[in-house]
Amino acid sequence: MSANRPPVLAAGALVWREVGGKVQVLLVERTQHRDHSLPKGKLDPGETLPECAAREIEEETGLTISLGAPLGTTEYRLPDGRDKVVYYWQAKVDDDAVSAAAFSPNDEILALEWLPLAKAKRRCTYEHDVTVIERFEERLAAGHAETFPIIAQRHAKAADPFSWEGSDASRTLTSRGERQARLVAGGIAAFAPERIITSNAVRCMQTVAPLRQLLGIEPKVSSAISQEAHDHPELHPRDEVERRVGKAVRKRRGIVLCSHAPVIPEIVTAVVHATDALESQRTHRASMLHTAEFTVLHVSAGETPALVALETHSPRER
Incomplete structure (x- = not known):
């Protein structure tokens, strides 16, 4: 981590659902970068990290979620030289929540994509997102996804x-x-x-x-x-x-x-x-x-x- 400036803090979630007994996770395609990643966003002043994660998911995807267990953090360097730390949680949604979500492409998020775990890992632009999905896979295998x-x-x-x-x-x-x-x-x-x-x-x-x-x-x-x-x-x-x-x-x-x-x-x-x-x-x-x-x-x-x-x-x- 950079010794000169504090890191940028952000939070997000691995949002998942079951379709036909199979697990799918949600990726977002960002409009400007045209990359595929887990939804997340920067912390607002006075906001706790869990509140930030729930707010950002709703703003980016239209989904109202409740957070499950934490999935740790990812850390990387931003183009301006500052370090960024992103906190993640797992969050299951049901069909009603997906149906009720109001999303339309905008200047931040171009599209949402639900993908099986293996395909989601291949689609991710950044390796740190793959790491978060793998942590969730371990939870799923242990029977602790919910x-x-x-x-x-x-x-x-x-x-x-x-x-x-x-x-x-x-x-x-x-x-x-x-x-x-x-x-x-x-x-x-x-x-x-x-x-x-x-x-x-x-x-x-x-x-x-x-x-x-x-x-x-x-x-x-x-x-x-x-x-x-x-x-x-x-x-x-x-x-x-x-x-x-x-x-x-x-x-x-x-x-x-x-x-x-x-x-x-x-x-x-x-x-x-x-x-x-x-x-x-x-x-x-x-x-x-x-x-x-x-x-x-x-x-x-x-x-x-x-x-x-x-x-x-x-x-x-x-």
Whole structure:
């Protein structure tokens, strides 16, 4: 990477579907370059990478997608000498989504093309796109092409507990915290969770308010994932976090759990246990969240749930 200038960040997705039991992936032909590649685009100010990926796919192809597990990054040098890093996710679409997509050739994208995996790799202009398709092929072979998200979110920046006159649970978000909550909402929504569970602390309920507006899902308020439950386990069922996460895994249901710093590791550990995964430095780091950060744990939707990937995102404050 260039030491002089920060890299250009972009995001995209390997969009796939099944036709007659066969997998096809979507390539775009760019109007000016007349090349064939996976759809992607540059990050907007204040945007998280998952939000960018979902937005760019919709803008370039007309498809509304929900992101699955990440497929890593590609890195290359731009003609002006700057480095570019592109983040990719896998995203399955069905016939209804394809039929509803409104696309017409424009000055950016000339055409869309659905191709079988082998033909798509031959059609790609750039080897780094072939690499992403090959990563997806490995997921497909392992039975992990379809996943659902368990998302652990720490509440945004709240009022100082040492100067707050009310109870700890009544502390509200600061203006910075309100901004953080808005900035991360689109990134979480990009994974299309089906349910939102929040601690009964005001700061947690305020944190998920922008997400509620985006998804149209009424959050379920729970004292089981509160700071009080962690500090006074004798007053709350000790296995409640494990029970809630285990239920989501069994039902293959994507959920968001908005809670507090000491509770986030319990949520991550519960996912590890529910998927028979191993705790590691990666899962430990994924549970150590700063305010408003969120970790997405991607669980295979196959017959046997498995922890396929995990990723952590922060509000991109300017």
